[in-house]
Amino acid sequence: MSCHGLFGKLFEKHGRTKENTVPRDNEIFHCGEFHCSECPLASRCSMKSEGNPPNSTLMDKKLKRVLLMGNPNVGKSAIFSRLTGLHAISSNYPGTTVGFLEGSVVINGETYKLIDVPGAYTLDPTNEAEEVALRILNEGADIVIIILDATALERNLYLALQVLEKGYPSVIVLNMIDEARHKGIQIDLKALERELGVPVVSTVALTGEGIAALKAALPKARPSFLLPMTKDERWRFIGDIVMRVQMVTHRHHTFRDRLEDISVHPLSGMFLSLLVIIASFYAVRIIGEGLINYLLDPFFNSIWGPFLNVISNVLGGSGFIHDILIGHLIDGSINWEQSFGILSTGIYVEFAMVFPYIISFYLVLSLLEDIGYLPRLAVLFDALLHKIGLHGFAIVPTLLGLGCNVPGILATRVLESERERFIAATLISVAVPCAGLQAMIFGVIGSLGLVYIAIVYASLLGVWLILGYMLNKTLSGQSPELIVEIPPYRLPSLRNLGFKLWFRISGFLLEATPLVLLGILIANLLYSSSVLPFLSNILSPLVKLLGLPPQAMGAILLGFLRKDVAVGLLLPLGLTPRQLVVATVVLAMTFPCIATFVVLFKELGLKRLIQSVLIMISISLITGIALNYLLSYLAI
Ligand SMILES: Nc1nc2c(ncn2[C@@H]2O[C@H](COP(=O)(O)OP(=O)(O)OP(=O)(O)O)[C@@H](O)[C@H]2O)c(=O)[nH]1
Ligand SMILES: [Mg+2]
Structure with missing residues (x-):
């Protein structure tokens, strides 16, 4: 097709005639390989078809910078992983990637630098993830891979046109062309290519x-011939395309469709969500305890313990290095919870108390993520969350925070206002216990009985609700209405699940192990010095x-380093059940651990961080004091 044919069609769409097509000074025309000598735009076109993208100074660089852009949850990270061989986290909810990832791919001897950009619906940002996306695009690109969800072409084309x-x-x-096929949606790739003026391919990132x-x-990437449009023009054009x-053919409702309907219905959805939450809780417990009872405790008791006994004997049973x-040997032998040696308590707390729950928590969370259940919870809990100032x-960030507060706080970037981000991040660091802390709550308080664990969780939930309500009432501004895209239920891919689990678990081991060992060492030294009594x-x-x-x-002060270690420090103190519950609740709420502290600073800035920390300290002390009086009143 000649460029006249294409421009003719384009001009019709935009209500322009050939006569008024000479670009205005601030307008950029791109017609890629379609320009010809008769075209009134030939000079501008050939200039552009040399490939200089606006704002880009990157062409001289050796690696071509390729951006992967698209709406949230369309499979950008899955395609990034396929192309680069790296493993970006993919989950079935919008907003998984809120920062960006880089990787590279070699094609025909040429190396391309790929960037997995956070999902965006528009280039007129409405949240921080979209701001990041726009910033990355404005920094320039040699090629943009625009990824569309084939089952939602119309909505996805808006951003695509803006980029083109x-x-x-x-x-x-x-x-997601597989899902489009199942839904009876057929898309003519060649026709779409003609409409947009750039190559179009279809993929199923899950299978490759x-x-x-x-x-x-x-x-073969090339600039499109599209002109800048107004919002209305763009939507009209999308309708035409x-x-x-x-072409959509009729199909009957499937079981999956019905399950999707049930999950967001106010009554059946709430009932289902209760079942899911209870089942998840039990699954985490059963898997965690199973790993401890059948794998880790036997290993520590019959292999690691005897090995440490040999070292202890070689070191003479006492002395600085030994300690x-x-x-310290208790009744002449190593006590996993109270000896406080790096190789005894340090390794035991990390691997036999916390690690099993990290595995089981992330396994269950990753399953819920990949099935696509989390956005449905968002819809069901929207009314409640609005009462505490949240969308x-x-x-979703809150549930992620139950694994580790750090990714939870990072995920608040998908929330629209700064006010909401502050409320969500503060609530996560005050009242959402991370998996390490929860493991210790189960390990230390669990032996007293389920009711004590229930008191700890109920206190944290109560604080989450009351503090959220108070922040909502005192901070100015409103939380926007819920607009969230609900993806279809999907069968989790084992490959993706495995990678995600490995990524999270290895991340935990690398980051937490040195801090846990350091925490145990400091605790050991502090207990033998006069600093703590002072x-x-x-x-x-x-x-x-x-x-x-x-x-x-x-112990509470040491919570700044690692909360799980700090709960472990309460063990040798011989506390009563009430004291143990109060100390654990105060510890859980007082300071964020050091990693969370750093992320809060980065995400909220110094002023907001200070506010957040002051809120944490005061609310934790008030709660601790109230809980102490309440429990003594109830004679617990
Ligand atoms: N059926 C099907 N599922 C896919 C395909 N590509 C990705 N998925 C699934 O779609 C979900 C979203 O994939 P992601 O790679 O996280 O999407 P994303 O665009 O990076 O999402 P954000 O980071 O949230 O913007 C995941 O559950 C993937 O496993 C596909 O081609 N077919
Ligand atoms: Mg992603």
Whole structure:
């Protein structure tokens, strides 16, 4: 087709005639390979078809910078992983990637630098993830791979057109073509290619179908001929395109469709969500305990213990090095929870108390993520969350926070206002216990009985609700209405699940192990020095109000390093059940651990961080004191 044919069609769509097509000074025309000598735009076109994208100074660089862009949850990270061989986290809810990832792929001897950009619905940002996406695009690109969800062409085309109008050489990828087929949606790729003026390929990122074609299309990326449009023009154009390229055939409701309906219905949905939450809780417990009872405890008791006994004997059973490595012998033998040696308590707390729950929690969370259940919870809990100043989608960062507060706080980037982000991040760091902490709550308090665990969780939930309500009432601004895209239920891919689990678990091991061992070492040294008694004396009036012995303050202060270690420090103090519950609740709420602290600072800035920390300290002390009085009143 000549460029006149294409421009003719385009002009009709935009109500322009050939006579008024000479670009205005600020307008950029791209017609890629379609320009010809008769075209009134030839000079502008040939200039552009040399491939200089606006704002880009990157062409001189050796690696071509390729951006993967598209709406949230269309499979950008899945395609990124397929192309680069790296493993970006994919989950079945919008907003999985809120930062960006880089990787590279070599095609025909040329190396391309790929960037997995956070999902965006528009280039007029409405949240931080979209701001990041726009910033990355504005930094320039040699090629943009625009990924569309083939089951939602109309909605996905909006961002695609905005990107194409900017004139970057592009390739369109229709991902999820498998689901489109199941839904009876057929898309004419050639026709879409003609409409947009850039290569179009279809893929199924889950299976790898079409990835070879995408690789082959990358060197053929070219700028589109599209002109900058107004919002209304763009939507009209999208309507036209969809009419011309898409055909939908009727199909009957499937079991999956019905399950999707049931899950968001106010009554049946709530009932189902209760079942899911209870089942998840039990699954985490059963898998965690199973790993401990059948794998880890036997290993520690019959292999690691005897091995440490040999080292202990070689070191003479006491002395500085012995006490640092093996710890203090209790009744002549190593006690996993109370010896406080790096190799005894340190390794035991990390691997036999916390690690099994990390595995089981992330396994269950990853399953829920990949099935696509989390956005449905967001819809169901939207009304409740609005009462505490949050958009229903805040349930997703909150659930992530139950694994580790750090990704939870990062995920608040998908929330729209700064106010919401502050509320959500503060609530996560105050009242959402991470998996390490929960493992210790189960390990330390579980032996007293389920009712004590229930008191700890009920206190945290109560604080989450009350503090959220208070913040909502006192901070100015409103939380926006829920607009969240609900993806279809999907069967989790074992490959993706395995990678995600491995990524999270190895991340935990790398980050947490040094801090846990350091925590145990510091605790060991502090207990043998006079620092703790000194601090405890200063804080003794406060400690009295909490009904705790002075030494408990040392554990609470050490919570800054790692909360799980700190709960472990409460063990040797011989606390009563009430004291143990109060100390654990205060510890859980007081300071964020050091990693969370850093992320809060990065996400909220210094002023908001200080506010957040002041809220944490005061609310945790008030709760601890109230809980102490309430429990003594109830004679617990
Ligand atoms: N059926 C099907 N599922 C897919 C396909 N590609 C990705 N998925 C699934 O779709 C979900 C979203 O994939 P992601 O790679 O996380 O999507 P994303 O665009 O990176 O999402 P955000 O980071 O949230 O913007 C995951 O559950 C994937 O396993 C596909 O081609 N077919
Ligand atoms: Mg992603």
